[in-house]
Amino acid sequence: MSIQLALFYFFAAVAVGSALAMVLNLRNTVASAMSLVITMVSLAAVYVLMDAFLVGALQIMVYGGAIVVLFVFVVMLLNLRQDDFPPPRQRFVKALGTLLVLFALGKLVAAVPGALPEAVARLPEGFGGYRDVGTALFTRFLLPFEATSLLLLAALVGAVVLAKRRLD
Amino acid sequence: MDLVVDLSVVLFAIGVVGALVRRNVIVILMSVELMLNAVNLAFVAFSRMHGNNDGHVFVLIVITVAAAEVAVGLGIVISLFRNRDTVNVDDVSLLKW
């Protein structure tokens, strides 16, 4: 087992574990968010293991540094100390859905090995670096990029309008 | 690579289950983020597999979309909490027969 594989197993285990912790932690939303951060960071590590340096760094910056902080911020703003919800409705549907998902999960996980093509033996120079990804983003994918900027603007306006206390 | 894709599947499934089972809107949004992350992971894996940067570009775009989604989603959560004093999705069921 190479160091890389070992690291991958480690981070994968951390990611899955913390993701489960996020979903299963029924009482503390902030703890859920922190579990999510750990998932994000381990995923960033996995990205780096796969030579996706830029994406890894951005993963931490955006997901870890901004998105989840926003979650925590909102939780704190609303001052939700504990989830003490009444008993859930639709238990049956939820249980069924969970089972279905788990079943599909099993099928898929079993289906993946052998279904994928071989990875290329040699990566091109600068793969995953900010230069190459940036060049692709600003040349071939310029239109999606610009569309994203528009989306962000819309989201910005939408969020402000939604969160504003009163429109005046 | 198989392992990475499997990891992606597992994370995605966890996200789905979370979104399906949890009743706290914020946690549901987090689960959605988790699903997006799983997809990103798959993108990165495929990108690595083909030795091609396009997947990374997609990931960047997905991250952007996720940020936008969270901004709007949390805005909705805040206004929901202001108006209904709850973050329980089961309580938000006015739009029905």
Add this chain to the structure above:
Amino acid sequence: MLNEGVHTSELLRLIPLFPLAAAVFHGVMIGLLRRPLPRAGVIAVSCGAVLLSFGVAILALGELLSYPVESRVLVDDLYTWVGAGRFVAEASLLFDPLSAVMSLVVTGVGALIHVYSIGYMDDDERDDKGFQRFFCYLNLFMFSMLMLVLGDNLLVLFLGWEGVGLCSYLLIGFWYGDEWNAYCGSKAFIVNRIGDFGFLVGIFVLFAALAQVGHPTVEFREIQTAIGLLADRTVAMPWGGEWKLLTLVGVCFFVGACGKSAQIPLYVWLPDAMAGPTPVSALIHAATMVTAGVYMVCRMSFLYAAAPGASAVVAWTGALTALVAATIAVAQTDIKKVLAYSTVSQLGYMFVAAGCGGYSAAIFHLGTHAFFKALLFLGSGAVILAMHHEQDTDKMGGLARYIPKTHRVFGVGVLAISGFPLLSGFFSKDEILLSAFAAEQIPGHLWLYGIGLGTAVLTAFYMFRVHFRTFYGECRAPAELRSHIHEPANTVMYPLYVLAALSVVAGLLSPPQLWGDLLGIARSNSLHHFLEPALSRGAVHTVEHSVEWLLVALAVSAFVVGAGLAWWMYVRSPEIPGRIRERAAGLYRAVANKYWVDELYDTVLVHPLVAVSDRVLYRGIDAAGIDGVVNGSAAAVRALAARGLKYAQTGLTQSYLFFMIVGALAMLGWMLRSS
């Protein structure tokens, strides 16, 4: 595209452009901006546009004349209108001698009538919007008419054809506040649509046949070169028997012409069209639009020359129309109705000529008729203005004392239409009668000639009858009105003078060979020679000069008889008409009631059609069938949703999510089913 002997000239596009621009301008001002211009502005724009068109048309004529006779064709390609595979229709304009004559008549008479309208519409009680709206429609009509006469192919021609129909409708119903006017407009439009349908069928049949022989085209000169390929084709008719293809096409086209040019059986709309303002009657329903059918037949002369059967239909229909309309005109008392039936009758004349192969005679009469009939209409309009919108000759009489100038110019028109020697109508009518007399290829051509001659007698009679009843004898108008009778404004009178002069001299511009020799005019028959390259020769038979002189004598005597009879009956001993009315009461009622044709159409066609539409199509198929299906499906969905489906909408986000996941998994499973 045939381009030998064809010249390109970008002048042509200017001719229809000016009226179009003016119409659009007016439309934008009143329709979009709701800012009607002051009258002076409207006048400047509209009349200016038409005068500019007239000027450009003269320039184009000059350019045309600068080329040798065999290559006198100007073309202006604007753009490709329709391009579908091998079928290409250009939006292009054609200016050959025929178009030249037509566009000069249209713009010239049109310009005069625009000027006349200034004075005529001035007392219109409506707001300025109505004034501008009127000129907007007039300009739009000018544009459409010019597109019709300048079109280089059947499609452009048809565009103009429909355009003038629309403008006719708009202008007949111009005073739509009166329901009768609106009804007349609709009637004109609907009757025209029937003709247009025939015209369209003709276009389709012709196009399909041309496509079969490898020439999918609608362009006139290309059709002309390809028409020979179709000469032997026949078509099985639904009622058995076979027609020559070209005959079928010619008859179909003539149905269109019947609609537009008010021939039997589709003439009924034209007398009712007199509900419009008088300048409209003069411009559209006498001088220009109604001649579109004649123009179209002449434009397709190569087709009619190759289809004697169709030509015979044209000639005989024209002759019958001429006679019937003339007899109706005899008994009408409304001054404009008389003129309307006279127009129908004169159009019949033109079709007689066209059917008999005398295309240039038809165009000649078209031109002279445009002058004197416009003169007559405008003159009657002047009378109507003077009488404060009274149209019934029963309430006129003795007006010569009050409005002498109008009396004199109207008299010129009457003389011209009746065939007073050496005036325009005399020459052009002569030519028509001559071509009918000589047309041996038409069965019963001598009968045609006889009918024509009889119609000439009637024409002279009813025209003088109107003249005498209006201007001579005792004034039958109420006393308080009598003191207000006055000559109209100058803008009304000047166009009349110009038209009167034209009615007098137009014939002398192109007298027949016979008279040219006699009067020492070198350019005899010049119009015929000018038009020759654009028209098919047809089967023209020459007659001896001595026979021709005999025909002239007959024509002159027809005038004398008709005019004399009218003088005898309405001036010398005015009690005679009453006696005749009593003696032949049945005949008189038939004539005065226009042979009950309108009533017949109403009973036989309109009422059954309306009944079927209402009972079967509307209540049966539309309301019960189609609406039933639509409403029923909605009701079914509603019932289904209310009973069960609505419970799927729980309002719980996660149940929606659950179903979404189930669907996604199902799709995933389906995609992975092979592996």
Add this chain to the structure above:
Amino acid sequence: MIAETIGKILFVLLVVMGAFLPLITWVERKQSALIQDRVGANRADLAGITVLGLLHPLTDVLKLFAKEDFVPEGANRVMHLLAPVISLVPAIVMLAVVPFAGVYDFGGERPFSFVIADVDWGLLFVFAVGSIAAYGTVISGWASNNNWALLGSLRASAQMISYEVTMGLSVVGLFMCFQTLSLQEMSLAQDSTFRLLGFLEHFGVVDTLPAWLGWLQLPTWGIFLQPLGFVMFLTCIMAENKRPPFDLPEAESELVAGYHLEYSGMRWGLFYTAEFLEVPVIGCIVTAAFLGGWSIPFLDTQTLISGIGGTFGTGFATGLALVLQLLAFLAKVIVMIWLQMTIRWSLPRFRYDQVMDLCWKILLPLSLANVFVTGAVILWMKELGA
């Protein structure tokens, strides 16, 4: 390779954590005393020897360890414990990409680069790690079960997210100038000079600059190429550190002590350690990015080595260059620390709305304009063939 890395790590920990950190607490006290016209820390003594108060850091540590490790009632124990650690770790980890000295060829397999992890995306790493630091404050406030602490961490999280955005944008101009994200490469690029009036030649005002004007030179440092970027970056990174005048999250007069209100003993000490540690770390990063890093102004490495190497041999010269440039770096860092302390002790605290306005209404548009202008100028220079 591994030995080399461990050596570097040890060096960094020794110098920065071992020497700088205690000294900074002392210097801070001394400087504040100076500014406020006091005597300052001078009491702690070891057998009567005070050594200018230099013993204070030691006594501080002892005191903190000795205090009660208190966890308030209703607090989330795990998170309460975790928060100070999360605050501290990023500050230390950031040092991994700081180039303390240049790249030297000692004839080994590969040249020696005085940076622990010479990654290609160094500054990006700084941002990524820095963004994690926000959790320390956020969680501490949440876990304490105290309203003041919660308010403090609310402020902290909003402030840190906001300034992160602007911080990232303010250095984009720098990336464009140096065409790299690696701090070591940036330092290398800053190891030269440019003629101050050289642009006159580009514009064709003069064919060649007169020799005496050509002597008017400046190092190609970020601060000279991106003066606006430098000011904005410094502002943002200081706001990230939440020290005065940006200490809204712990504003004593409003929130008692802000997010670490319920902390005591060494847990509290860790927060303070993080805050003090960030001062030299900020100094390091700003130095590397904007102040030419380890380069000695007007004396680029090549000249240095060849100048000394002529007399003493290249190997010695290279080693000497390493030492000199390391000293140059540290000197610049010390200047930056001094600057931060001066600011911290001379400016009053902002109001919260002022902090946010400064970020979103002034710095953000300015940084965007900076990016735009920089891009335009770079394109223009290319056009001119420079």
